[in-house]
Amino acid sequence: MKQIFKQVKNFIFDKQIRFGYLSTLGFYNWIPDDIYLKKEFKVRIGNELNLNNPQTFNEKIQWLKLYDRHPEYTMMVDKYAAKQYVASKIGDDYIIPTLGVWTKFDDIDFDKLPNQFVLKCTHDSGGLVICKDKSTLDINAAKRKIEHCLKRKYYYIHREWPYKNVPPRIIAEKYMTDNANSSTTNETLKDYKFYCFDGKVRFLMINSDRNSKMSTKADYFDRDFNWLDFTWGYEHANVRPVKPDCFDEMISISEKLSKGLPHVRVDLYECNGQIYFGELTFYDGSGFDKIEPIEWDYKIGKMLKLPSK
Template identity: 30%
Template sequence: MNKILDDISKWPIEKREEFLKKVFEEKMGRTLNLEEPKSFSEMIQWIKLYYHEPLMGRCADKVLFKKFIREKLGEGYTAKTYEVWEKPEEVDLRNIPEQCAVKSNCSSDGNNILLVADKSKIDFNKTEKEIKENWFDRLKLHTNSFANYYYGVQPKVYVEEYLEEADDYDVLCFHGKPKFVYVKTEHFEDGINREVGYPMSFYTTEWEYINARYKGIPTKADIKKPAHLSKMLEISSKLSEGLPFVRVDFFENAGKLYVAEFSFAPWAGLRAYEPEAMDYEMGKWLDIVHTAKAEYVKRQDRSV
């Protein structure tokens, strides 16, 4: 905890490139090609390093993201927010609802989330200390990553309504077009082997099982088609307009559809696919040339 963390956002682009190439080779088992990326995973690294879109920074902030969803879809598509704390000294768990969820606005993968099913069971002093010391420290959050769209995000902690989430349905959209869905199941159930992970299963937009997976992650071929699939695809198309890639995450609660969050780099683009050919097929859907020639930063601009 006392280790001084380096601020990646202050690194020159050459240092970020060099370090990310080492990480990519370690995680993916192959060389990262940033000059002419071909696979989806390579293109995600390119986007993290070079692509600048203000909307991505806004939606990477899970507090501002909810405002964006209200603007695009209207009320009722996200969990209700009770409180937003912008500074550590504002944190007060004693005044939160009896049931709620406390979350960081710039974390993911289940980190910095407190699900409060019964407030009376909280160790207030210990939990508040953890939140104040770590959940606002930008060097310990995604604000200190290789994804440049996090660099302008102000760390916050927010309190939202407690919802018994079921399966997650994540729609992967390329240039505003939903291409396929993956479903996360059993991740809130007891007894799941956390080292192996909970099942993540790929399906087409017509709900046909795709025989592929993230390396080492279980998958299921018999998941029932969600009741709101057509609505998810419609909403995803609307929300992803103007973005080269985004994963739009949904969940259903009590028969109602909610938008959970955006992901611009699932698994940080550092989880291998089985078969590897899927990574390259997905790369065909993401037009980096078109992206680079848009009104945003170009690859040749070494001043990023």
């Protein structure tokens, strides 16, 4: 009862929670993108959104959503199609193997899947089921989660245009395990996110303690691996991450994949000394995670040179 009361109280008094909840229900779907983003920016960041002369990184991300729209972006965020696109750029060796792709959950033949695998929705963020042991997998719970995500139009939540026309599908991927650390699995693979501007890596983020969203830590480094003192949605790790052995190769891959783009984040994993592609992210935090101190929002904003409308 107390939990229900707390949820109702948060809905009434917390603007961000109320706005997010109504957005997921489709309450604001009818609002034009520019008006919606101005409203969301005010709710989440607390400032008016300046689209005429954006200065901060978060402001420029909203501008890109509205005015930098290319058909190939849809393919690049599609978790299935992006694999083929990336493989054509850097080769198949960097791609986590796909075990199957389906449009309906009931079409999945679990008997043909290995004992361990990962299910993902191709068109959203969060549609994920990790199977460590098929004999204990709750298929009904997995079905409920995946089918809920298949129905969700992810584009409407933060108006990330590339997702608007991604076909909703399900893929199964190989379950990745790092033999150097038997406790390291798909949930905690070493995760490196490279922030690229006009085809050049300017800095990167390394995630730590990714067992849950609440415990995730993030540290930032420039391309020479000097630590950068700012936060962006997560606290710093208690133990500062070390430079990976394959760092230079990661830089090279990221710059190949970001060539010709004003901005993209290239997400890579390191597993058993091998680099694997994760995803391409155009709008980090959808442009709504606060960068602190605020000076860094402006510094990163200066790295992003907006193209012509």
